[in-house]
Amino acid sequence: MARRPGSPVAAGAADGSTQQQPETIAPDDQGARPILFPAVVWVAALTLAGCVPAVADDVVLAPWAAGLWALAGIGLAVARLATGGRPRHGDARSTRRLVAVALAGAGLGLFAWLTSLVAWLTLQITLGGRAGAPSLALAGAVAGAVLGWGVGRLLNGQRVRRRLLLGGATLLLSALAVLFVVLTGPRDLSRYPDPAASPYRLPWTPGVPRLCVQGNRAVVSHRAGEEFAYDFAMPVGSDVCAARAGVVCRVDTGHDGNGPGAPNNGVLVDHGDGTFGGYYHVRQHGSYVRPGQPVRQGERLAASGNVGRSLLPHLHFEVTDEEGRTLPVTFADVPTDAGVPRMFGRYTSGNGP
Numbered sequence: 001m002a003r004r005p006g007s008p009v010a011a012g013a014a015d016g017s018t019q020q021q022p023e024t025i026a027p028d029d030q031g032a033r034p035i036l037f038p039a040v041v042w043v044a045a046l047t048l049a050g051c052v053p054a055v056a057d058d059v060v061l062a063p064w065a066a067g068l069w070a071l072a073g074i075g076l077a078v079a080r081l082a083t084g085g086r087p088r089h090g091d092a093r094s095t096r097r098l099v100a101v102a103l104a105g106a107g108l109g110l111f112a113w114l115t116s117l118v119a120w121l122t123l124q125i126t127l128g129g130r131a132g133a134p135s136l137a138l139a140g141a142v143a144g145a146v147l148g149w150g151v152g153r154l155l156n157g158q159r160v161r162r163r164l165l166l167g168g169a170t171l172l173l174s175a176l177a178v179l180f181v182v183l184t185g186p187r188d189l190s191r192y193p194d195p196a197a198s199p200y201r202l203p204w205t206p207g208v209p210r211l212c213v214q215g216n217r218a219v220v221s222h223r224a225g226e227e228f229a230y231d232f233a234m235p236v237g238s239d240v241c242a243a244r245a246g247v248v249c250r251v252d253t254g255h256d257g258n259g260p261g262a263p264n265n266g267v268l269v270d271h272g273d274g275t276f277g278g279y280y281h282v283r284q285h286g287s288y289v290r291p292g293q294p295v296r297q298g299e300r301l302a303a304s305g306n307v308g309r310s311l312l313p314h315l316h317f318e319v320t321d322e323e324g325r326t327l328p329v330t331f332a333d334v335p336t337d338a339g340v341p342r343m344f345g346r347y348t349s350g351n352g353p
């Protein structure tokens with residue numbers, strides 16, 4: 001437990017030698033003022049935010065969690081400013097400090113959200129993708145609480161350490177943002193067909209919004225021969241619908257479990273023009289169709305899953321040529337982003353009858 005002058009614990013030691021510390025602290029002494037209240041708010045907010053995607057067993061709600069993390073950071077920063085070092089009226093430094101502290105709080109919030117997402121993915125991988133909502137919620141809560149406590153301790157430390165922490169986090173986030181923009185996403189949009197004339201629609205139930213967790217030329221995979229593939233997060237058992245009409249030419253749903261070398265399940269649909277639609281990671285025995293069966297656009301193909309080389313419950317969709325190389329495709333029901341779903345973008349299917 002942190003040493004807290006004047007707290008009931010210190011006063012209650014009551015062996016006669018305990019001294020009551022003076023309550024007044026210099027307003028500008030950022031290091032000494034207890035931050036119990038903002039720390040409690042911070043930990044509670046992080047715990048809540050860590051639980052949101054976990055309870056949903058899906059990263060669809062991750063942007064909401066990101067917003068909560070950022071709010072938690074800003075809340076902490078404002079509370080910190082309010083409890084320690086009250087800005088003097090007409091002091092130019094106080095405005096600068098308000099902006100700096102709010103920015104630092106938001107940055108820390110985003111950093112905390114990334115940490116919880118990594119913790120969640122690690123748990124999914126460790127438990128073979130079958131971690132239930134309660135254990136994921138617990139992991140999110142523990143990660144949030146530990147992180148909140150750690151950050152609270154650091155912020156309450158000396159100025160040099162705080163500046164090093166904030167500077168390091170800012171540099172790291174900036175570098176990640178630059179790398180993300182430069183190294184990922186569609187390389188050349190002129191290679192993609194016109195979305196208004198596209199024969200493809202998003203491969204799930206109409207009206208449902210889903211998060212694209214990996215787009216074309218992405219971070220984890222979808223490079224080289226897989227460059228034009230898409231990953232859409234969806235809870236295990238969600239309906240996977242045909243993006244385009246065709247004839248089912250392969251169904252392989254005998255496998256279970258996931259990991260780096262785990263065999264994959266998939267359904268392949270022949271579009272009749274030398275292109276094939278592939279739907280992967282579907283649930284064991286989860287196919288609703290059989291080879292040779294014609295399917296209409298929007299028809300239910302399979303139940304989604306988390307099988308094969310998969311980190312989280314999602315559908316991997318790709319269109320390939322006869323050699324199995326992925327081809328650039330657009331979706332007629334994606335009115336934004338030139339019809340090309342982007343990583344961390346949310347898209348609503350219009351794949352109705």
Ligand SMILES: [Zn+2]
Pocket residue numbers: 214221222229230231316317
């Ligand atoms: Zn994928």
